[in-house]
Amino acid sequence: MVSPLLHRTPPPPTSSLLFRHRRTRVSCSSSAHVSFIKNVAVTEPPLHLQHLLNVLQTRGETVISPGAKQGLIPLAIPLSQNLSGSVTALLRWPTAPPGMDMPVVEVWRNGVWLLARNVDEYIHRILVEEDAKDGSKLYHAAAEAGETLYRKGDFSESRLENLDSYVLKKVGMFPDVLERKVSRHFEEGDHVSAMVTGEFYTKNALFPGFGRPFVYYANILLRLIDLQGRPELRGKRRC
Incomplete structure (x- = not known):
């Protein structure tokens, strides 16, 4: 379940993305990630990055340093790590098409799986799936981003046949x-x-x-x- 093309993609021009650091925990504040994305990845940070970090931490993942890239492909910007050891990250394409957001991916030592095309779609999907299970913890963690992206109860009111149909029709x-x-x-x-x-x-x-x-x-x-x-x-x- 990985993209075979990613391993053949050349690194971005800046050699800073190739630096390797020991993986360390960081606070849930997005300041380190924002700084890394602006100054090292040289691109614009996602608007709701802080809210995504809140959601990831609330569901049990450990937020890690954006420089904790040891063992990962150089294009990945780490966000969090789960108990299985895989890392949720943003992907910085070296030559992304104009207007393309950074995808959210899950990274292992041997590959990459696309989680969502951008941060907003990923948060939106997480909130819909939680609402389908009558939960609200992650919705509260998403704060104003949650209120902007999804109205609680919309899935049940949609009367669509299943959750996947709702996601494809309403989320992405x-x-x-x-x-x-x-x-x-x-x-x-x-x-x-x-x-x-x-x-x-x-x-x-x-x-x-x-x-x-x-x-x-x-x-x-x-x-x-x-x-x-x-x-x-x-x-x-x-x-």
Whole structure:
């Protein structure tokens, strides 16, 4: 579940991003991250970065120094670390398209998984998922950002069939949600919809710079070929 393209992407011009530091805890204040993004990554910090850090810390992750990059790809700007050891980070593309926000990613030693295309979409999704479980702790942690991005109760009032449908319609596009949508189509035996959704997943405007959608779509096509050749397996195997 990683992007194969990221490991072949050259580092940004500034060599400061390649510095390695021992991973240390920091306070929930975003000042260190804001300074790093402005002065080292040389780009504009996300408006609701502080609120995202609050949310991450509230749900049990440890906020870490933006310079704690040892073992991570040089393009990642660390935000927090969870108990499994993976790091939530921002991704600083060296040649990002004009107007493109920094994506939120989860980073392991061996790869990267796209969590959200920007900070606001990530916060918004977290709040919707919490509301679907009748929680409010993270909503309060998001403070004014939460009030701006999501109105509590909107998911239940929407009467959409499931949480994933709400997220895609009201929040934004997310790789794991689209992949679950494909899997459901296969489970229902709707192979045409599975293929169409997979092709939609590969559109460059959705997740520019990430290779995962193309790998996933290739696997969809291989599965469809397999199903055509082995009718007894149709509707019985997960993607």
